[in-house]
Amino acid sequence: MVARTDLPITPMPRGGLSLAGALPTTAIADGHAFGHSAKRLIRIKNSSGTPKTVNAVIPGEVEGQPLADRPYVIPATTGDVLIPPFGDIYQQDDGKVYLDYPADPSGLTVAVYEMP
Numbered sequence: 001m002v003a004r005t006d007l008p009i010t011p012m013p014r015g016g017l018s019l020a021g022a023l024p025t026t027a028i029a030d031g032h033a034f035g036h037s038a039k040r041l042i043r044i045k046n047s048s049g050t051p052k053t054v055n056a057v058i059p060g061e062v063e064g065q066p067l068a069d070r071p072y073v074i075p076a077t078t079g080d081v082l083i084p085p086f087g088d089i090y091q092q093d094d095g096k097v098y099l100d101y102p103a104d105p106s107g108l109t110v111a112v113y114e115m116p
Helices: none
Strands: 009-011 032-035 040-046 052-056 070-074 079-083 096-100 108-114
Touching: 032 040, 040 070, 052 108, 070 079
Parallel strands: 009 108
Antiparallel strands: 032 096, 040 079, 040 108, 052 070, 052 096
């Protein structure tokens, strides 16, 4: 089992959030987790010279076959992707959403924002 690290949640005030002041977390090889909520979205940035794929892990099976995880390709150098809240299908048994990064996650940062 992968030892995931929980991501901090940044609340978004009704007056807006300055993304310049929002501190992202560096992606790690073991992946991250955050509590599932219909009010939480994530922002992933890639400063490396190659595109990177981040997978949102989907638990469960259909007729004994595992469900495929949801890949998000983050473009190279200036990749900046905002991903809307995850549906219930992404919720793990511990109530969290899991993110898997490539073997070399260098250049990736991630932040979780919670809407009011």
